[in-house]
Amino acid sequence: MIPMIDIRNAEKTFVMHLQDGIRLPVVRNVSFHVAPGECVVLSGPSGAGKSSILKMIFGNYRCDGGTIGVRHNGDVIDIATAEPREILGVRRDTIGYVSQFLRAVPRVAAIDVVAEPLLVAAVTREEARARAGALLKRLNIPERLWKLPPSTFSGGEQQRVNIARGFISDLPILLLDEPTASLDAANRAVVVELVAEKKRAGVAMVAIVHDDEVRHLIADRLVDVASFAAAAA
Numbered sequence: 664m665i666p667m668i669d670i671r672n673a674e675k676t677f678v679m680h681l682q683d684g685i686r687l688p689v690v691r692n693v694s695f696h697v698a699p700g701e702c703v704v705l706s707g708p709s710g711a712g713k714s715s716i717l718k719m720i721f722g723n724y725r726c727d728g729g730t731i732g733v734r735h736n737g738d739v740i741d742i743a744t745a746e747p748r749e750i751l752g753v754r755r756d757t758i759g760y761v762s763q764f765l766r767a768v769p770r771v772a773a774i775d776v777v778a779e780p781l782l783v784a785a786v787t788r789e790e791a792r793a794r795a796g797a798l799l800k801r802l803n804i805p806e807r808l809w810k811l812p813p814s815t816f817s818g819g820e821q822q823r824v825n826i827a828r829g830f831i832s833d834l835p836i837l838l839l840d841e842p843t844a845s846l847d848a849a850n851r852a853v854v855v856e857l858v859a860e861k862k863r864a865g866v867a868m869v870a871i872v873h874d875d876e877v878r879h880l881i882a883d884r885l886v887d888v889a890s891f892a893a894a895a896a
């Protein structure tokens with residue numbers, strides 16, 4: 664099977680320009696692939712570089728070497744060398760990123776925050792809102808809150824709005840950065856179900872999950888980021 668994501672020898676060194684150009688090598692020789700319908704979980708201690716790798720795949724952090732091949736609109740694009748305009752296209756059509764924090768736009772109702780990725784994908788407003796409501800309901804956000812902007816919601820409620828927004832799209836790749844961090848057991852179970860549904864739909868996922876139980880339930884494979892430690896070079 665042709666992988667959805669194929670990372671070869673990717674590396675990242677941060678250069679602290681405001682601190683005399685101090686160089687902080689984080690990861691090197693990052694090599695793994697993710698097939699359609701597979702969830703790869705990045706493991707390793709705090710500071711090993713898990714989030715940095717997700718951000719490299721999303722094109723937030725520039726790679727200093729290697730390649731990050733991603734299947735995009737029938738082609739393979741190398742995120743490591745892609746132009747910013749191409750990265751925007753990849754984010755529109757191919758890769759979704761679910762972080763644990765919601766960047767809520769003031770005054771936009773929760774239901775519209777969730778529906779928005781579908782509107783961008785040219786789904787009608789009516790259908791987008793219906794799907795958004797169904798997801799919010801599954802994630803136990805009471806209907807009375809749907810019309811309110813999520814900026815006043817609790818941390819866990821905001822996280823669930825964010826999860827709904829991330830999972831509503833039909834994108835073929837999802838990057839999950841601690842999606843269950845502040846959720847209770849019932850909502851963690853919903854996220855595990857949502858991940859299973861995405862697998863059945865052939866979505867390729869890379870996840871960071873600290874909760875052992877959730878990790879065990881969603882991971883098809885673990886990739887140990889400590890083995891990419893740049894300091895060991």
Ligand SMILES: Nc1ncnc2c1ncn2[C@@H]1O[C@H](COP(=O)(O)OP(=O)(O)OP(=O)(O)O)[C@@H](O)[C@H]1O
Nearest residue numbers: 677678687689707708709710711712713714715716
């Ligand atoms: N923008 C940045 N500028 C400078 N250093 C950074 C930046 N982002 C990450 N780092 C450094 O890279 C290293 C890896 O960080 P990263 O967040 O990827 O680790 P992690 O494995 O996800 O950790 P955690 O499990 O604690 O979230 C850390 O030492 C961190 O300080």
